[in-house]
Amino acid sequence: MTEDHTATAPLLEVTGLRIATTGAASGPATVLDGIALTVAAGECVAVVGESGSGKSLAVRAVAGLLPEGVAVTGGTVRLAGQDVGQLPRAERHALRGRRISLLMQDPFTMLHPQLTCGQQIADGLRADLPALAAARGRRARRAALRAETVRRLAEVGLAPDVADRYPHELSGGMRQRVATAAALAGDPELLVADEPTTALDAANQRAVLELLRGLLDRRGMGLLLITHDLSVAFATCDRVYVLYAGTVLEEGPAADLRRAPRHPYTAALLAAEPSAHVRHERLPTVPGSVPPPGRRTGGCPFADRCPHAAPECRTTAVTLRVPPPLPGRPDSGGRLSACVRLAGIGADLTPPSPVPAATGTVPAVDEDEDEGEDAVPALRIRGVRRTFRDGGDPAVRDVDLTVPAGRITALVGESGSGKTTLARIAAGLETFDEGRVDVGPVPLTAGRLPTRAERARLAPQVQIVFQDPFSSLPPLRTVGATLAEALTAAGRITGDSAAARRARRTELVGQLLDQVGLERSYADRRPAALSGGERQRVALARVFAVRPRLLICDEAVAALDVSVQAQLLNLLADMQRAEGFAVLFITHDLGVVRQIADEAAVMVRGELVERGTVSEVLDDPRHPWTRRMLDAVPGLDPSVSPS
Incomplete structure (x- = not known):
């Protein structure tokens, strides 16, 4: 007789789920190692962790959408008490969209063009x-x-x-x-949302999350939220699972994890979160990266990156257990941690707070000041206007913006505000209808794209790094070949003989990889073999090969884990100080603005509505939209519990 689970079962119950790659020459490799999680009706549950932790594969397994070459090798997935894995294929397919629905990070994967x-x-x-x-x-x-x-x-x-x-x-x-x-x-009864707010500014992000939360309350629907943004998870969800290398290392109520993490990995992720309120000398980072499937050994998978690791961490099997209580920090119950050293680490688990930067402010640039021949700005935009459709509203409306030489200017605004259009105009990738654009000493002409000769003059003046490096890196070329092409175009590979030029090319490619913190062996890899953070480092290395006077970063860290984001922001700040190039940093993340920029400009519906030093714009905003954007930033204040 079949046991009836429906009376007491949660909406979603995953037990002992194991997933492995199949078909590889070296044999199967474990991707998820026996994870368990539950979602009740009307509950919002987050799964957080870095890329490579297995978050997306876990939710795809729940929705029955695992990609080719990956298979479930153990465990069960129950929806309202019903074992989904035991259903005929047609019935499993019928569940999707009606009882369970999947919302992906990239809407282009869901929407038919x-x-x-x-x-x-x-x-x-x-x-x-x-x-x-x-x-x-x-x-x-x-x-x-x-x-x-x-x-x-x-x-x-x-x-x-x-x-x-x-x-x-x-x-x-x-x-x-x-x-x-x-x-x-x-x-649907259950919505599985995989990084649904990554591309949104704080105000729109908050609106979407509040919408989803409201739907839970009105419909009794469950929400499983996959995110690398801890502030989103803690501000929105009731419970949080912390996943690392296919293993749950910590779980519990969101407010408790936010107030007092009980695993070093959770604490390290929290420390790396950029603050919109305080600028730090350097963002804390988590050294190393998530070990790929097939290279994970026994014991705690985080041991090689953990500052508290001891020999027993590498040999003791990972088991979730109730953590010992912290004096004066009572938990609300339901806490589990896999750290075997919690009793010895105690209150030292949380890393020390990063050192605040000096309080002095950088003077703002006077847009009307004549800077003289020796101080030509890296970018000067005057009265630029761009309209894409006849009779439509301008995407860029009479914009004036200066990026001084050797300074970092953040351009911030909501999705659709015109930030990317303005960046593409500045890089010579998009035309403009009216106004004047000077990229260093190179003027751009309204109404047309630069000619080939103009592009040759423009290349050493400006380079751009996009949000998705995978789409901008040639997929069939090795990293070394891509970097060598950029070096050749910049005229940096010289020598009297072919052998001398090959040696010069190899050395310069190695130096570029050194600069961005990658081993020289990465020259032989292709983009598909790299993580998102590694691909973005390669994109930066390609830009550094040209040594531009102006670097445009268009949401360059928006899709990255908080730990990888911190590494890249530190890297960019180091390189900018060493090389002295200017940066136009396009972002919707005010925490990133605070950490990286000297000046900030705010764009709304194609217009620049506010600009000044970062401290002026973020500490004393004058425009209502800037204030709205700041109010919408998800906070990590322990006194605030998720709704």
Whole structure:
């Protein structure tokens, strides 16, 4: 007789889940090693950890969407007490979209480029919705579908006209909100959201998370949130699982983990989180990286990176247990930690706070001041305007912006504010309709892209690093070949003979990899063999090969784990001080702005609405949108519990 689990079972119950790669010549390699987690109806649960920890594969296993070459080798996944793995394939497929829905990090993976946003939401609506079921006739049904689609768009803060637009016509943040509406169209019992707010500014991020939280309360739906942003997890979720190298190292109520982490890995991630309120000399980092599948040994997988590691950490099997209490810090219950040294570490678990930077401020740049021939700014933009559609609102509206030589200027704004358009104009990748743009001594001409000769003059003046390095690195070329091409274009590979030029190329490629903290052996790898942080380091190395006067970073750390982000921000600050180049840093993360920039400019709907030193803009904001953005930053204040 089959046991009935439905009466007491949580909405989602994962027990002993093991996942391994298959088909490799070296044999199977464990990716997830017996993880367990639960999500109750109406509960928001977060899974946090660095890239390579197995977060996304865990949720794909829950949704039955594991990629080819990866398979479940043990454990069970139950939805409302029903073992999903025992269902026929057709029934498992029927669960998706109706009982369980998946919201991905990149909305382009969810949205069809040739269908309007309204069509994609309408396709997921349940036919038994009262408004649709009551419609009689084709015209009435079309009207009902339209009304329901508009209502779903309004739920995620989008106007009705978005229903008639295609994904490529929207900003990244708007696409993510459309994807959210599409994922919720079937009214699922469980929503699995994999990094759903990575591309959003603080205000839109907060709006989306509040929307999801409100849906939980109204529908009793469960939410499993996968994120590398601890502030999002702690500000939004009820409970948190900390995953590392396929193993859960800590779990418990979000407020307790935030106030007093009980594993060194959790503490290290918290320490690396950039603050929007205090600037530090250097951000704390977690040395090393997550070991890939097949290279994980017995004992705690974090031992090789842990400052508290002892010999027993490398031999004792990982087992979650109730941690010993901390004096004066009572837990609310439900805490589990895999650290075998907690009793000995005690209050020393949390790393020391990073050292605040000097309180002196950098003077702001006078936009109207004549800086003279010896101080030509790295970028000067005057009255620039760009409109993409006839009769549409300008994407960039009469913008004036100066990036001084040798300084870091942050350009911050919500998704769709025009930041990336302005960055592409400055890099010569996008035309502008009116105004003047000077990149160092090189003027750009309105109404057309630079000619080949102008690009040759522009290359040593400006280079750009994008958010996704995988799409900007040639996938079939090795890292060494990519860097060598950049060195050749910059005229840096010289020599009297082919042998001398080869030796020079090898040495310069090695020096570039040294600069960005990668071993020289990485020259023989291809982008697919690198982590996201490693690929972004290669993208920076390619830029440094040219030695530009201005570096544009367009959301260059937005998609990275907090620990990798800290490493790259420290690296960029070191390189900028050593080389003296200017930086235009495009971001929606005010914590990153505080840590990296000298000046900040705020962009809203294509206009610059505020600018000044970082301390002026973030400590004494004058524009309502800047204040709104600061108010929306998810805090790590222990006195604030998740809603």
